[in-house]
Amino acid sequence: MLNINNIEVLYFNVIQVLRGVSLEVRESQVVTILGGNGAGKTTTLKAVSGLLRTEEGQVSHGDIEFDGVKIHRKSPEEISRMGIIQILEGRLVLEHLTTEENLLGGGLIRKDRAGVKRDLEMVYGYFPRLKSLRRNTSGYLSGGEQQMLVIGRALMSSPKIMLLDEPSMGLSPLLVKEIFGILGTINQEKRLPLLIVEQNVKQALTLADYGYVMENGRIVLDGPVEQLRENEDIKEFYLGLSAIGERKSYREVKHYKRRKRWIG
């Protein structure tokens, strides 16, 4: 349903950040993009949601299709109205608004008010804690509650696909587990495809069906998660497991070799 076809992205017309990225999200699939800082993961999401434009970035080559429609020249407004909703990194709640106002804000792009009402109850169903905090100022919620709130807010837009940027960032392992669990439930029950950028590789590979690894603006590795979990590079670099302890002393060398293998 979402196809990114060999895109290049430039900021300010000169800084090239993505160098030919292709990626696919199928109906009701959970896809994850892994990779270190600065790899271009956020840029990829912003290319899809159109928010790139607000930062002087543009897709200079290739295209992005959603349900067969090319979207890479559309405005963020048009794209969100097509049902593509990005959850920005950093749990950006509208801090002086209440929990419920945040959620209702997510429904502003919709015409069906009855649906908005129904979905408010649905969100409270997924996140009961939000219901008890509905009249609280969202800026004072805890980190986990804020992450739930921004996910709930995106759900209120009745998305066809949700793009999440590092939802686990800065949260305790327990909370991450809880939130990823709920994301899994949402994906199953609503058949809602998710594209999740993560540095928490373990959780991401537990939830996702398919994964991509990005480095330096390129996809260096991709495959079904079962396959990625068994991949030696992923194990070593991201899961922090290495087959034999003694190899650790040669880490630098190995990093270099493995990296070359991905790119080559």
Next chain:
Amino acid sequence: MTIFLQYAISGLMVGAIYGLVAVGFVIIVKSSEVFNFAQGELLILGAFVCWALIFQLKLPPWLAVAGTLAFAGLFGMVVERFPLRPMIGQPLFAIIMVTLAVGICLRGFLTAIWGGMSWRVFKPPLLPPEPVRVGKLLLPQQHIYGFFIAVVVVLVLSLFFKYTRAGLAMRIVAEDHKVAQAMGISVRRVFRNSWAMSAILAAIGGILLGSINGINIPLANIGIKAIPAALIGGLQSIPGAVVGGLLIGLLEGLSSGYIGHGVQDVVAYIVMIVVLIFWPHGFFGLETIERV
């Protein structure tokens, strides 16, 4: 005591109108961080247009007022669309200078059309002029009307922001442009609406003050008092702007009563300086929420 109350109350009544205009100023600041230095000129524009519709085009007053507000709204949108929108993304300072330029141009055009120092008076007045006696006090009826109109307009606005979808969209844009955009909200439409609303509020203020005192170009300087009123209130707060306006009105009333005319026009700025030194965020400034 009676004389004190007399000064205080008439000051507060004019202050409510300052507050109303200040709310318009705050609405633009909240949505776009732009200080609209043309607020004073938008105020006299509304006053002159209303006057002209009644006394030059001979429209019935209710129609003239409705026409003026519609015109003001459109005018606000034009200012947003034409000189300001192409500047989105440029330094705030440049944008603010453009509002200053818009104000100066507007002042020039209004001087050319309706005359420099000569007063335009609403005759017959829009609001009943006879003072009324309340206990020992003698209150000018026009001020009472002006006060209540200002209060009702601000209340209606608060309800709009709290309970309508358009109001919620404006509050969301006031919080964070990037998030608003990610939610599919049109930040531009909110800018446009806030300019329209702000210009309408300035026009209401202009019509009220104009019908009470008459209109001339320097009336714009009273409109500019919206800026100290807004700053005293914390710049981001609508109730704050109302309180700022009331405070300025009150102190003006007292100072012109006890000290004499002339002082009253500087009071707003003296209060602003004092408040900003001791309460840099004004009385109702929004604090950024920092959790630990």
